[in-house]
Amino acid sequence: MRNLTIGDLKLALRDLLDERADELRLSATGKLYERRLRAKQKEIDAIPDAAGTQAPLARELSEADVRHDGLGAAIFFLCKAIEAHPALPSALKDAAATAQQTFVPKLEVLRAPYADEASAALDNRPELARLKAELKSTATPGGGSLHDWVKAFVAAGDDIDKLLRRRATLLATGENAAATGPLRGAAVGLLGRFRDALRDEIQEEGSALPSDHEARLFAYIDKLNADRERAARGRAAPEQGAPAPPGPPAVPTAPEPAEPVVLTDPGL
Known part of the structure; x- marks a missing residue:
């Protein structure tokens, strides 16, 4: 750490x-x-944040989140509509139900913190590959397939992760x-x-x-x-044989007062 x-x-x-x-x-x-x-x-x-007023990349993160949540809601309601339609084949309904439960199990996940949405995208990427055939079999309004929507949804979560990393770097360097x-x-x-x-x-x-x-x-x-x-x-080896740039100075983990060994703290 x-x-x-x-x-x-x-x-x-x-x-x-x-x-x-x-x-x-x-x-x-x-x-x-x-x-x-x-x-x-x-x-x-x-x-204080590096900018002194608000956290860096607040606007960019908000825009990425709007796209992420919009795609997630579209996936959720399309899958629910397919499940509810009385005349559609059971195989199509099963595929839609699986997609909805896998990628947007409930609408509340679209109101999760940025870090949770980014983490979910990482977890969902293998599922996107595993369910590729089923997702491609489901057409979507405007052309394309459910696979396109889910792929864009996962990519939006990845974008949030990238922005969070950039924010952490800006905070660290500032x-x-x-x-x-x-x-x-x-x-x-x-x-x-x-x-x-x-x-x-x-x-x-x-x-x-x-x-x-x-x-x-x-x-x-x-x-x-x-x-x-x-x-x-x-950063350490941008080119073979190039000297490694100096890293940040090591921050000693200065010892604090010894932790008590008794695990029954009356103040807890």
Whole structure:
């Protein structure tokens, strides 16, 4: 997680503490660390955006979201109309039902945070390939097929992901490293200690936590970190034999006061 920027940490903590709050509280370790993580989230959210007024790329993200949600709604209602039509073949109805349940299971997913829509697009890309034949068999108004609509819907989610990454980069390069470096290091260090403690709890004899609990909680954090690693490798060797440009200065994860080992905090 050492590659995460302040912008990444904003996204990561929002996912962990808001979207996955119920999962977080399944473990005693999660309950213990939630308060500390929320305190760090509050500090990070208080950092002014790079532009000083609103988050970078707000207009671009809004436009991408409108396209994403419009395509998703069109897919949902077309599939529902096909299912409801009394004279259409059952095979066509089954294909429409599968498409709707796979890509837009309910309209609420179109009101999800940007990061969730981007993550869903990543998950749906293999399904787009798997259901290609069924989707192509369904014609759509204006010409083309349902495959064209779903392909554009997934691409719109990918566009949101690209814009989120650009926003994180803008926030990182616009930040005052002297002011935010220690906070970034403290947040990364806290996440690391939480992860280590959670892993110990999962591996304890008699633990009721599922074996993939850690992986689920840290899925988005790991994705953000992996994206940073790939970007760093791309910058490090633009040409064979070219000297690698210097990377950003390492931010030490300054030790905080030792975490208590008792997992029954009366203030939780």
